[in-house]
Amino acid sequence: MKKKCFFADYYDTTIILLALISVILVLLGFAEMIDLDNPPYSIIDLVIWGVFVIDYSWRFFITKRKWRFILENIFDLLAILPLNAIFTVFRLGRIFRLAKLTKLLKLTRLLRIIGLTGKLERKISRFLRTNGLIYILYVNIFIVLVGSSILSVVEEKSFSDSLWWALVTVTTVGYGDIVPASIFGKWLAVLLMLVGIGTIGMLTSALTNFFVKDNPDEQIKLDKLQDELSSPRILLEKQSKKIEELHKMIQDLIEKT
Numbered sequence: 001m002k003k004k005c006f007f008a009d010y011y012d013t014t015i016i017l018l019a020l021i022s023v024i025l026v027l028l029g030f031a032e033m034i035d036l037d038n039p040p041y042s043i044i045d046l047v048i049w050g051v052f053v054i055d056y057s058w059r060f061f062i063t064k065r066k067w068r069f070i071l072e073n074i075f076d077l078l079a080i081l082p083l084n085a086i087f088t089v090f091r092l093g094r095i096f097r098l099a100k101l102t103k104l105l106k107l108t109r110l111l112r113i114i115g116l117t118g119k120l121e122r123k124i125s126r127f128l129r130t131n132g133l134i135y136i137l138y139v140n141i142f143i144v145l146v147g148s149s150i151l152s153v154v155e156e157k158s159f160s161d162s163l164w165w166a167l168v169t170v171t172t173v174g175y176g177d178i179v180p181a182s183i184f185g186k187w188l189a190v191l192l193m194l195v196g197i198g199t200i201g202m203l204t205s206a207l208t209n210f211f212v213k214d215n216p217d218e219q220i221k222l223d224k225l226q227d228e229l230s231s232p233r234i235l236l237e238k239q240s241k242k243i244e245e246l247h248k249m250i251q252d253l254i255e256k257t
Contacts, residue, residue: 015055019079022048033160052080136202143195144170147188155185170196 025045028034034041056076063069070077144166152162157178165178169192180186 015051018048018051022052022079033164049080052076056080136199140170140195140199143192147192151180151185151188154182155180166192169193170199172196172200 022045025034025041025048029041056073059073060066060069144163147170148159148162148166151157151165152159155162157165161178165180168175168178169189172193180189
């Protein structure tokens with residue numbers, strides 16, 4: 001039972017990480033910062049999509065209520081629909097000018113983002129509420145968007161370059177390919193760095209609490225350890241009280257004599 005619970009926790013974590021990577025790839029492709037139709041991004045995207053297909057197919061196979069499963073996992077289904085491949089076929093075959101439908105390619109990617117976001121929301125809703133992490137992420141998103149917008153105006157850079165710089169700075173990676181020249185831009189970079197460092201600390205704490213709460217055995221071990229650490233202190237307090245009582249008794253005896 002322990003091994004099954006342990007495997008389920010790390011399996012869900014892997015799916016969450018893959019979904020996050022997929023969302024980032026699709027968003028970057030949507031912003032035309034990368035080309036999802038060509039390697040290496042197309043290969044990464046295809047591998048992640050294959051994992052999602054296997055995950056969905058296996059869960060669909062083992063469930064007894066098929067229709068209920070489909071309705072309850074509609075976002076998972078949206079995330080694995082091969083809409084890009086369908087529109088690629090339409091683009092290659094010019095039957096009845098169906099190639100015009102390729103203009104909807106961005107719409108298909110938007111649908112996939114919706115599906116992946118819904119998949120993530122169900123998977124990590126409880127995790128995001130650990131230690132108020134969801135509010136920290138909201139603040140991060142707000143600061144990144146506002147910071148990139150301000151930098152694009154102050155430094156006269158494109159929004160895509162400014163967004164890339166803000167993401168690199170807040171994650172404390174710091175490639176150095178884009179560097180602010182103005183004083184205001186440098187102060188903005190300092191703010192983003194501080195926010196990123198604080199977020200990493202909050203994320204580490206939330207991950208620890210999340211896995212400890214999901215594993216009762218680990219919580220029991222921690223409780224026992226706390227009891228063991230607190231027991232010497234309790235004994236010392238009891239001994240000090242006894243010493244005080246003895247001291248009072250001795251004083252009373254001295255006074256009586």
